[in-house]
Structure formats: C-alpha cells, structure tokens
Amino acid sequence: MMLAPVCLMITAAATLSIHPGRSVFFYYETVTLSCAVPGSFSSWTMKRNTSTKSSVSCETWGQLNGSSCIIKGVYPSDSGVYWCESDRGECSNTINIRVTTGVILESPAVPLTEGDSVTLNCSYKEKYAKESTSNFSTAFYRNGAFIGKRSEGRLMLIHVSKEDEGFYKCEHPTKGESPENWLEVRAAATLSIHPGKSVFFYYETVTLSCAVPGSFSSWTMKRNTSTKSSVSCETWGQLNGSSCIIKGVYPSDSGVYWCESDRGECSNTINIRVTTGVILESPAVPLTEGDSVTLNCSYKEKYAKGSTSNFSTAFYRNGAFIGKRSEGRLRLIHVSKEDEGFYKCEHPTKGESPENWLEVRGDDDDHDVAAATLSIHPGKSVFFYYETVTLSCAVPGSFSSWTMKRNTSTKSSVSCETWGQLNGSSCIIKGVYPSDSGVYWCESDRGSAATPSTSE
Ligand SMILES: *[C@@H]1O[C@H](CO)[C@@H](O)[C@H](O)[C@H]1NC(C)=O
Ligand SMILES: *[C@@H]1O[C@H](CO)[C@@H](O)[C@H](O)[C@H]1NC(C)=O
C-alpha cells in the first residue's frame, strides 16, 4: 500500500522567515528564505508549492546556503507557498509569496503581534524598469473602505491592535490599484498575577495566569530564579489550565516569570520577591496614566499568621519623603509619568521596606486626542447658504497621518477630498449648502479623533 505524504503541523518549533520581510515582490528582486529549526538543519528541507508544481525542494528553484534558500531574481512563476519540512514530516509556518508588476502594496509576510508597528508601502514599477518608486500621492483602503491619503506611498500603523487586521490595498493616481493583501494581527500573550503585587510574604498563595492567542497547549509558564533558569511550572507550582498556583511562597520563589510558546514567542515578564519584615505592596504590572492605586506598607514576622498595615508609616519616592499616614496605605489617584519611581515605606520601629519600582506608561493615543484641535473660521456654528467655511486641524507632529472627516445626515465618515478643498491641514468649503450640515472632526491613522465640531 502506498501512503500519501502528509505534513503534520505538530512541533511548530521550526520557523520560516523571509528577507525582505514582505509577501509581494516585483520581477527580478532577490528573496532569501531562512529556516530556524531545533537542532541541525540536515534533516530539514525547504519546499514550495506553486500553481504548477507541488512540494519541490530548494535545490530546483533556489540556491541553498546553510539553512537559507536564495532566489536571485524572482519571476511570477515563483509565486506560491513556502515552508520547511523535516524527514519526520514536521512543518514550519508557511509564507505566501506573490511576484507581480505594476502597483503593489508591500506588507509583512508574517503575522504582526498586537503592539507592533509597521509601514505599508505602496510601490510602482514597470516590468523592465530598474527601480520601483513610492513617491506618488496614494490612497489607502482597508476592507474596501478609504482610510487615508498620503503624499508619499507610506502608511504607518503604530501599535497595531486586532482592529487593524484586514485586507489592505493602495491606489496610484494614474496606474490603478494594487491587489489586496491580508494583514494578520495576533493577540499578544499576557501574564497576570493574583494578588496583583510584586512583593510577597512567606507562605502566601500566588496565582500566575497566562492569556494566550489560541490554545494554551503550545505554551509553557516559566521562571528564572537566582539558582535556576527557564524552569517550567510543573517543577515549582501546580498547573491548572493556563494558570500556575504556588501554595505558600518561599524566598527561593523570588525571580522573573513569563509564558513562552513552542515557537519562542514570549509574554510580558513579572518579577516576584518573597521576603519577611516590612514590605511595600505595589502593582506587579505597569500602570497606565490615569490609573489609581493604593500602595500598602505591611509588616509580618516570619512565623506570624497574618500581616498588618495598622501602623504609622512614612512613604518615600526616589529617597525623598513624600508623606506620613496613620495607617500604612498611600493612595495615588490618576497617576501620571511624574509618579513613576522607586517607592519605599518605613515602619516606626521595624525599619524600612526594600524599594519597589512603580512604572507608569504613557498613553500616546490620549496625547494625540488632547493635542489635536479642530477650529473653524468664521468662528460660529450656524451659516447661511454660500458662505465660505474653513476648518483647520492643529495636530501633534505631521498632518500627513491625519484626515479631516465629517458625518452628515446622508453619509458617514467622509474625508475632506470629497466635500471640500484640502489646503495643508485645513479644509475649505467654498459656499456651504444645507447638505453640509453635520459633525466634523480630524482623525489619525490610529483612529483617534480631535474634538468634534458641529456646523448647521
Ligand atoms: C502543497 O501541495 C500538496 C499537493 O497539492 C498539498 O497536499 C499540500 O497541502 C500543499 N502544501 C501547502 C503548505 O500548501
Ligand atoms: C551564505 O551565507 C554566508 C553566511 O550567512 C554568507 O557570508 C555568504 O555570503 C552566503 N553565500 C551566498 C552565495 O549568498
């Protein structure tokens, strides 16, 4: 009996990458595919499927160099799906390549992770031209909807989220549209801790939980302590689903914890310290500007059952005294970047706690929103027929990543180009009509809106 070869996607430990890091190429570009495998590459092969042939290895279509395969000068016949495969039928991720001419959108060949930033390039090249160009006014679309115009063919997506996923295309002013590319955004893995602090007393129960994209089965929770590196939950805790529970922590549990996938992807890390005496309980994960938090100064003797915060306490930030409390609680309301620093507390007789780093992350989006302002000239909201109205948008940085939009009774989210005349960061309506009544705003690539203004 003859069995058809089956490529099983089991150990995803092999990773195929591509250089340049995109999925659409022009004729004659040089493309390098590289395969990172566990152990030696000798039992692995790089393969591809094209429209005409299946499962053909590098030797026949590229130049093998170590664990890389180089195609010097791609043709449309190189369009297809590429992967690495072991003798045992294990497979890497796959990468799709398309070779074309005309207008293309350069987008990443591998999925992005939430929080990544990327520049999508709209490029144009005639078949026999030497170089491609992106130096033309370009309109970008996601899922068929217009998302913005740029004077050069570059669209920057900063800190992508799941909502940025979709089919993207771009449009050259005279040469037409690019084919659509799928931009995939994967959720990031997140490690959280309960109770939500970073310093613990002896014998406390600590639960670490890992939220991952997809199934937890290909993930492991790990830790580094002062004595051992990269040890998984099974040896130091009790695994329960995607959580790891330590029942009764000891100083030897002090260390850095994280989740890691078979493919080497990692979550955020959390530091834990286990001690006795005076401690400052502060959050284990960074705060975001605007959050509120209570820092607790607690004291516990090694063999005592409970800890107490019922004592007069002095608090310090970066070594400077910031206040005294009759109970060991310091409430920080709506933290800002200035609240970041090393905090410690002092018990009246038992001494000081170790210092804890309190991290406060800025929210770039909020800054954009606060800083972008839409103004109107003349400065009123009700106009007569045929008056000229100028709307101006003051934004942080360059206006190129911003669009002025409006909602009217008939159409939503329409940008200036279709109802006004764009001049720098202003949009002029020469002779308003009742159909211009509506709400106007400025919006960035990332969707943050400036203060809307209404006009009737
Ligand atoms: C390659 O082609 C073969 C035969 O058509 C098919 O069985 C296989 O699933 C394809 N592999 C990929 C990764 O698309
Ligand atoms: C093969 O790879 C090595 C090291 O990565 C590099 O120095 C060399 O130039 C490559 N050879 C070719 C033909 O590209």
Ligand SMILES: *[C@@H]1O[C@H](CO)[C@@H](O)[C@H](O)[C@H]1NC(C)=O
């Ligand atoms: C777009 O072009 C910029 C500048 O040349 C480059 O750094 C970036 O990697 C390109 N993006 C893609 C997806 O190829």
Ligand SMILES: *[C@@H]1O[C@H](CO)[C@@H](O)[C@H](O)[C@H]1NC(C)=O
């Ligand atoms: C882009 O094109 C404009 C007008 O065609 C030209 O003035 C400018 O120098 C070009 N910029 C680059 C970087 O090639």
Ligand SMILES: *[C@@H]1O[C@H](CO)[C@@H](O)[C@H](O)[C@H]1NC(C)=O
């Ligand atoms: C854990 O320890 C290993 C070996 O010392 C090191 O390579 C790795 O970066 C450490 N991981 C973290 C998250 O600190």
Ligand SMILES: *[C@@H]1O[C@H](CO)[C@@H](O)[C@H](O)[C@H]1NC(C)=O
């Ligand atoms: C494991 O998790 C489940 C649900 O999350 C919970 O009901 C159960 O008590 C946990 N088991 C242990 C031993 O903590």
Ligand SMILES: *[C@@H]1O[C@H](CO)[C@@H](O)[C@H](O)[C@H]1NC(C)=O
């Ligand atoms: C401090 O104590 C309060 C009340 O017990 C609790 O709600 C809060 O989460 C504690 N703060 C930290 C950082 O553990």
Ligand SMILES: *[C@@H]1O[C@H](CO)[C@@H](O)[C@H](O)[C@H]1NC(C)=O
């Ligand atoms: C805190 O301590 C004071 C004096 O030692 C005592 O009167 C008070 O009841 C204590 N409060 C709590 C909540 O334990």
Ligand SMILES: *[C@@H]1O[C@H](CO)[C@@H](O)[C@H](O)[C@H]1NC(C)=O
């Ligand atoms: C514009 O209309 C869309 C669709 O109805 C709506 O989601 C959006 O909130 C509106 N924007 C404003 C600023 O009113």
Ligand SMILES: *[C@@H]1O[C@H](CO)[C@@H](O)[C@H](O)[C@H]1NC(C)=O
């Ligand atoms: C565009 O703006 C410039 C400077 O703000 C101004 O001098 C010019 O007249 C404006 N163009 C139009 C068509 O209004």
